[in-house]
Amino acid sequence: MSTASQVAEALTELILRGEIKAGVHLGESALVTSLGVSRNTIREAVRLLEQGGLVRHEFNQGAVVIEPSVDDLIDLYNARLYIEGAAAAVKATSEQIAKVRSAYDALTGEAKGGDAQEIVLKDLAFHASIVSLLGSKRVDAFFAQIMVELRFYLQVLSFEDQEYARPDVLIREHKAIVEMIEAGDSTGAVKMVSDHIRSNSRRLTEILLARNSYIATHRQN
Secondary structure, eight states: OOHHHHHHHHHHHHHHTTSSOTTOBOOHHHHHHHHTOOHHHHHHHHHHHHHTTSEEEETTTEEEEOOOOHHHHHHHHHHHHHHHHHHHTSOOOHHHHHHHHHHHHHHHHHHTTTOHHHHHHHHHHHHHHHHGGGOOHHHHHHHHHHHHHHHHHHHHHHHHSOGGGOHHHHHHHHHHHHHHHHHTOHHHHHHHHHHHHHHHHHHHHHHHHHHHHHHHHHHHO
Protein backbone atom coordinates (compact mmCIF):
# COMPACT_ATOMS: atom_id res chain seq x y z
CA MET A 1 0.00 0.00 0.00
CA SER A 2 1.12 3.55 -0.68
CA THR A 3 1.64 5.90 2.26
CA ALA A 4 -1.50 7.82 1.24
CA SER A 5 -3.52 4.58 1.23
CA GLN A 6 -2.21 3.69 4.69
CA VAL A 7 -3.13 7.14 5.99
CA ALA A 8 -6.59 6.89 4.38
CA GLU A 9 -7.12 3.47 5.98
CA ALA A 10 -6.07 4.76 9.41
CA LEU A 11 -8.40 7.78 9.13
CA THR A 12 -11.22 5.52 7.93
CA GLU A 13 -10.89 3.39 11.06
CA LEU A 14 -10.95 6.47 13.28
CA ILE A 15 -14.10 7.75 11.55
CA LEU A 16 -15.88 4.39 11.63
CA ARG A 17 -15.02 3.88 15.30
CA GLY A 18 -16.39 7.33 16.11
CA GLU A 19 -13.04 8.76 17.22
CA ILE A 20 -13.34 11.38 14.48
CA LYS A 21 -16.91 12.64 14.64
CA ALA A 22 -19.30 13.50 11.81
CA GLY A 23 -19.01 17.15 10.78
CA VAL A 24 -15.37 17.45 11.85
CA HIS A 25 -13.06 19.38 9.52
CA LEU A 26 -9.96 17.41 8.56
CA GLY A 27 -7.36 20.15 8.75
CA GLU A 28 -4.29 19.56 6.60
CA SER A 29 -1.84 21.21 8.99
CA ALA A 30 -3.08 19.26 12.01
CA LEU A 31 -2.91 15.95 10.13
CA VAL A 32 0.58 16.70 8.79
CA THR A 33 1.76 17.39 12.34
CA SER A 34 0.02 14.46 14.03
CA LEU A 35 0.82 11.85 11.37
CA GLY A 36 4.25 13.08 10.32
CA VAL A 37 3.61 12.90 6.59
CA SER A 38 3.68 15.42 3.77
CA ARG A 39 0.81 17.68 2.69
CA ASN A 40 0.66 15.87 -0.65
CA THR A 41 0.19 12.55 1.17
CA ILE A 42 -2.62 14.03 3.30
CA ARG A 43 -4.32 15.47 0.21
CA GLU A 44 -4.17 12.12 -1.58
CA ALA A 45 -5.45 10.30 1.52
CA VAL A 46 -8.37 12.72 1.85
CA ARG A 47 -9.14 12.28 -1.85
CA LEU A 48 -9.37 8.51 -1.23
CA LEU A 49 -11.75 9.15 1.67
CA GLU A 50 -13.92 11.29 -0.60
CA GLN A 51 -14.07 8.44 -3.10
CA GLY A 52 -15.16 6.13 -0.28
CA GLY A 53 -17.99 8.50 0.65
CA LEU A 54 -16.80 9.22 4.20
CA VAL A 55 -15.62 12.77 3.50
CA ARG A 56 -16.99 15.56 1.35
CA HIS A 57 -15.45 18.85 0.26
CA GLU A 58 -17.27 21.93 1.53
CA PHE A 59 -16.68 25.51 0.42
CA ASN A 60 -14.39 27.44 2.80
CA GLN A 61 -14.01 24.39 5.05
CA GLY A 62 -12.21 21.84 2.91
CA ALA A 63 -12.62 18.16 3.77
CA VAL A 64 -15.37 17.44 6.31
CA VAL A 65 -16.46 14.05 7.69
CA ILE A 66 -19.96 13.32 6.38
CA GLU A 67 -23.07 13.62 8.50
CA PRO A 68 -25.33 10.58 8.06
CA SER A 69 -27.82 11.60 5.36
CA VAL A 70 -31.20 10.07 4.53
CA ASP A 71 -30.74 10.87 0.82
CA ASP A 72 -27.30 9.24 0.75
CA LEU A 73 -28.64 6.26 2.69
CA ILE A 74 -31.49 5.69 0.23
CA ASP A 75 -29.12 5.96 -2.74
CA LEU A 76 -26.66 3.56 -1.13
CA TYR A 77 -29.31 1.00 -0.27
CA ASN A 78 -30.84 1.21 -3.74
CA ALA A 79 -27.40 0.31 -5.09
CA ARG A 80 -27.30 -2.63 -2.67
CA LEU A 81 -30.74 -3.72 -3.80
CA TYR A 82 -29.76 -3.80 -7.47
CA ILE A 83 -26.40 -5.51 -6.98
CA GLU A 84 -27.31 -8.06 -4.32
CA GLY A 85 -30.67 -8.76 -5.93
CA ALA A 86 -28.96 -9.55 -9.23
CA ALA A 87 -26.40 -11.73 -7.45
CA ALA A 88 -29.03 -13.67 -5.51
CA ALA A 89 -30.76 -14.54 -8.80
CA VAL A 90 -27.68 -16.37 -10.09
CA LYS A 91 -27.60 -20.17 -10.08
CA ALA A 92 -24.56 -20.61 -7.88
CA THR A 93 -21.93 -23.31 -8.23
CA SER A 94 -21.16 -25.62 -5.32
CA GLU A 95 -17.89 -23.72 -4.75
CA GLN A 96 -19.71 -20.36 -4.62
CA ILE A 97 -22.33 -21.76 -2.26
CA ALA A 98 -19.58 -23.04 0.03
CA LYS A 99 -18.13 -19.51 0.23
CA VAL A 100 -21.52 -18.05 1.14
CA ARG A 101 -22.01 -20.75 3.80
CA SER A 102 -18.52 -20.10 5.19
CA ALA A 103 -19.21 -16.35 5.42
CA TYR A 104 -22.53 -17.09 7.15
CA ASP A 105 -20.84 -19.42 9.67
CA ALA A 106 -18.26 -16.71 10.44
CA LEU A 107 -21.06 -14.17 10.96
CA THR A 108 -23.06 -16.44 13.30
CA GLY A 109 -19.94 -17.24 15.32
CA GLU A 110 -19.19 -13.53 15.74
CA ALA A 111 -22.83 -12.61 16.43
CA LYS A 112 -22.84 -14.71 19.58
CA GLY A 113 -19.78 -12.84 20.85
CA GLY A 114 -21.54 -9.47 20.85
CA ASP A 115 -18.70 -7.29 19.50
CA ALA A 116 -20.68 -4.88 17.30
CA GLN A 117 -17.71 -3.64 15.27
CA GLU A 118 -16.59 -7.17 14.41
CA ILE A 119 -20.15 -8.28 13.65
CA VAL A 120 -20.50 -5.41 11.17
CA LEU A 121 -17.36 -6.58 9.38
CA LYS A 122 -18.60 -10.19 9.22
CA ASP A 123 -22.02 -8.97 8.09
CA LEU A 124 -20.46 -7.05 5.21
CA ALA A 125 -18.23 -10.02 4.32
CA PHE A 126 -21.36 -12.18 4.10
CA HIS A 127 -23.04 -9.77 1.69
CA ALA A 128 -19.82 -9.50 -0.32
CA SER A 129 -19.92 -13.29 -0.69
CA ILE A 130 -23.40 -12.96 -2.20
CA VAL A 131 -22.21 -10.27 -4.62
CA SER A 132 -19.36 -12.59 -5.65
CA LEU A 133 -21.98 -14.97 -7.10
CA LEU A 134 -22.05 -12.65 -10.13
CA GLY A 135 -18.49 -13.78 -10.92
CA SER A 136 -17.34 -10.26 -11.81
CA LYS A 137 -14.12 -8.86 -10.38
CA ARG A 138 -15.21 -5.35 -11.38
CA VAL A 139 -18.51 -5.64 -9.50
CA ASP A 140 -16.66 -7.11 -6.50
CA ALA A 141 -14.28 -4.12 -6.57
CA PHE A 142 -17.18 -1.67 -6.82
CA PHE A 143 -18.98 -3.33 -3.91
CA ALA A 144 -15.78 -3.26 -1.85
CA GLN A 145 -15.66 0.49 -2.45
CA ILE A 146 -19.22 1.14 -1.27
CA MET A 147 -18.79 -1.26 1.66
CA VAL A 148 -16.80 1.46 3.45
CA GLU A 149 -19.86 3.71 3.43
CA LEU A 150 -22.12 0.75 4.19
CA ARG A 151 -20.03 0.03 7.27
CA PHE A 152 -20.59 3.60 8.41
CA TYR A 153 -24.36 3.21 8.24
CA LEU A 154 -24.44 -0.35 9.62
CA GLN A 155 -22.57 0.85 12.68
CA VAL A 156 -25.17 3.58 13.16
CA LEU A 157 -27.77 0.78 13.11
CA SER A 158 -25.78 -1.42 15.47
CA PHE A 159 -25.11 1.27 18.08
CA GLU A 160 -28.36 3.25 17.97
CA ASP A 161 -30.78 0.37 17.34
CA GLN A 162 -28.80 -2.26 19.30
CA GLU A 163 -29.43 -4.66 16.40
CA TYR A 164 -26.56 -6.89 17.43
CA ALA A 165 -27.90 -7.26 20.95
CA ARG A 166 -30.48 -9.53 19.26
CA PRO A 167 -28.25 -12.13 17.55
CA ASP A 168 -31.12 -14.59 17.03
CA VAL A 169 -32.88 -12.14 14.69
CA LEU A 170 -29.67 -11.39 12.80
CA ILE A 171 -28.84 -15.09 12.41
CA ARG A 172 -32.38 -16.02 11.36
CA GLU A 173 -32.51 -13.39 8.59
CA HIS A 174 -29.16 -14.40 7.12
CA LYS A 175 -29.86 -18.12 7.50
CA ALA A 176 -32.99 -17.75 5.37
CA ILE A 177 -30.89 -16.20 2.59
CA VAL A 178 -28.28 -18.99 2.75
CA GLU A 179 -30.88 -21.73 2.68
CA MET A 180 -32.53 -20.29 -0.43
CA ILE A 181 -29.17 -20.05 -2.21
CA GLU A 182 -28.24 -23.60 -1.19
CA ALA A 183 -31.62 -24.88 -2.40
CA GLY A 184 -31.11 -23.20 -5.78
CA ASP A 185 -34.29 -21.18 -5.24
CA SER A 186 -33.27 -17.95 -6.98
CA THR A 187 -36.73 -16.38 -6.62
CA GLY A 188 -36.74 -17.06 -2.89
CA ALA A 189 -33.14 -15.86 -2.52
CA VAL A 190 -33.89 -12.57 -4.27
CA LYS A 191 -36.94 -12.04 -2.05
CA MET A 192 -35.03 -12.78 1.16
CA VAL A 193 -32.11 -10.53 0.21
CA SER A 194 -34.43 -7.72 -0.90
CA ASP A 195 -36.59 -7.94 2.23
CA HIS A 196 -33.49 -7.85 4.43
CA ILE A 197 -32.03 -4.79 2.67
CA ARG A 198 -35.34 -2.92 2.65
CA SER A 199 -35.91 -3.67 6.33
CA ASN A 200 -32.48 -2.28 7.26
CA SER A 201 -33.02 0.74 5.04
CA ARG A 202 -36.37 1.56 6.67
CA ARG A 203 -34.98 1.23 10.19
CA LEU A 204 -31.93 3.34 9.39
CA THR A 205 -34.12 6.00 7.80
CA GLU A 206 -36.23 6.15 10.98
CA ILE A 207 -33.09 6.47 13.11
CA LEU A 208 -31.59 9.22 10.95
CA LEU A 209 -34.85 11.20 10.77
CA ALA A 210 -35.21 11.03 14.55
CA ARG A 211 -31.56 11.96 15.01
CA ASN A 212 -31.81 14.92 12.61
CA SER A 213 -34.98 16.12 14.34
CA TYR A 214 -33.25 15.93 17.72
CA ILE A 215 -30.23 17.87 16.45
CA ALA A 216 -32.42 20.54 14.82
CA THR A 217 -34.47 20.99 18.00
CA HIS A 218 -31.39 21.39 20.19
CA ARG A 219 -29.78 23.83 17.76
CA GLN A 220 -32.89 26.01 17.95
CA ASN A 221 -32.72 25.94 21.74
